[in-house]
Amino acid sequence: MSRTDTPRRGGRQGRAGIRDVAAAAGVSITTVSDALNGKGRLPDATRRHVREVAERLGYRPSAAARTLRTGKSGLIGLTVTTYGDEPFTFTEFAYFAEMARAATSAALARGYALVILPATSRHDVWSNVALDGTVVIDPSDQDPVVTELVRQGLPVVSDGRPAGTLPVTAWVDNDHRAAVLDLLDHLAAAGARRIGLLTGTTTDTYTRLSTTAYLHWCERVGQDPVYESYPAHDPCAGAVAADRLLARPDRPDAVYGLFDPNGTDLLAAARRYGLRVPEDLLLVCCSESTVYATTEPPITTLSLKPRRIGTAVVQLLIDAIEGVTHDGPVEQVIPTELIVRTSSQRRPPRTTVSAPRSPAGD
């Protein structure tokens, strides 16, 4: 009477295993595995029979056992910068949401699922999930998470050019420098004489590259830089900084805002100072939000194409996982898109003009 009760530890209480299917179908475990996975040499009759019995028993293979045996989990990590404490900044919401959505779709289409993980290097979360690879958003220099993952031999693809000598498998990014220069040229062509910048105090690559591109442009055309910085994670600070920028004695006649809410912030500040847009002030901001199509006036935005980035990142990662090896890190640059609206055109056009890029296909 010592071991009458073996209550099937391991959570799958009562669930049918491959062994039960084999018994019910009158074949061996090997045959069941081969029949369900389309391997081995089995007559179609046996294959059908096994499949039918498995269906009848409601058999679902154990993902854990399969992963343990094959070494592939079908899971991809998606690392969000500083998720644990203060989640990713509010200003990146639309960008992140779209990027994650595209990444999820792309992964699912190839049979993988996405796991959201924090950028903290606390092992107790990371080591609890078997990953085949990881997407890292905007990794910092010497990122401990990336280093650890690479040490484990896992492929890592980053959204954003890796700083320093971070050994990522591949990366995808925009050409932020070219985007900013292009955009400033656009404003100058619309008649801007002094272009201001609303930027962030953070040191991430996007902010840094964009700001230095602005400074270079100013130097090239011989304009004094006019900019205000604020901590991008604080939505209120953005409104204050926008106000400061327009309150300056050397007030710019055009402004580019690096972050999503800057458009409405600048618009509100312009109203406070009685500045008409675009007559007195040209406006552009970097955003993925569609609200800027219906503001008064509609605001020109720079889109970083997060959908394409999310898709590309996942494709590269899965390629690496499935053994499509390249030599050296693979780099892929996604073009940005300037969506020109009323706010950046000195003489209002008859129709709202979009940039002459590929119109469809995202």
Next chain:
Amino acid sequence: MSRTDTPRRGGRQGRAGIRDVAAAAGVSITTVSDALNGKGRLPDATRRHVREVAERLGYRPSAAARTLRTGKSGLIGLTVTTYGDEPFTFTEFAYFAEMARAATSAALARGYALVILPATSRHDVWSNVALDGTVVIDPSDQDPVVTELVRQGLPVVSDGRPAGTLPVTAWVDNDHRAAVLDLLDHLAAAGARRIGLLTGTTTDTYTRLSTTAYLHWCERVGQDPVYESYPAHDPCAGAVAADRLLARPDRPDAVYGLFDPNGTDLLAAARRYGLRVPEDLLLVCCSESTVYATTEPPITTLSLKPRRIGTAVVQLLIDAIEGVTHDGPVEQVIPTELIVRTSSQRRPPRTTVSAPRSPAGD
């Protein structure tokens, strides 16, 4: 000497296993497991020694093996409605992003990670990942995914009251009916004589409950319903519907828009018809976006508090996973919040008034 070559299948090529740690530390496998997991009765010296050796070898336990053995994966599914084909509607972006963010944080805080999964019942994705439970967003009646999960004995918690007799473990939702009635009373108190509604053609619970609440309210106060419906997933259709609503002969003097972009859409339409907000038209829309704080004028919004919903859903799910059993489905109603701004106040206040709530902490 027949099996000299066992090239360590299973992906962890070269990775140190618990057996290697045991050998290096001169103890048994059991001792290593106990030392690292804080179980068993070991002197601190042994425990430290084993931990140090494990650290030196860079040992990381295999999540797959642990899951197989314990039956717990530490993974929670997050099911997004109709993700595969056309991802979740653009109008729900901010809501979903915030909800998912809160859910992720709450899960991580309790040692779980979130896996994003599609609502399609294709087994090949679902069966590849070992889940401890699942969060389902707005499940449809007789949802096949939920049914299958429950059949497998997994706890399921839904965001949104389950329709019909869907056997979820627990659910969290707002009281949409009360929120709409409250909001309409607010508009009436501000002087609205005829309140219009911008609603959707979809049959999801949120749209349905909100619309019927509106109709009930109209009946109660003796007002003829004035509403326009449009497919919420099409952002352009929203602008058209807003225009239609204000072009009607029985034009309303106040409008509530059910979806996030309706605020800017209605504002644009009002400008086209020369209507001043709030003097000629009162405006409220349901949104989680902060842009409505800086539009001209700022627009009153109804927040569904997705952060609190995401947190609550995950807490309930993990409680169920970890054996905190309740009898019958657990229901939790999260209060909504009406953030009153200029657009719904007939006599403009001296300062922009925010709702009298706790200013910080969500």
Next chain:
DNA sequence: CTCGTTGACAGGTACGTTTTTGCATGATCA
């Protein structure tokens, strides 16, 4: 008649843990 050959399956092992059980060893107590 024997001998490879091929088809159709079964046996058994390994994946890397956790956990139960059990065996020594020394200390404590009747």
Next chain:
DNA sequence: TGATCATGCAAAAACGTACCTGTCAACGAG
């Protein structure tokens, strides 16, 4: 002194799958 007991650890059994290595029959070729 012998019985009892706590302590410190090891052996071994799972967990459920995938795959490698047979085995056995049938069968045509030599």
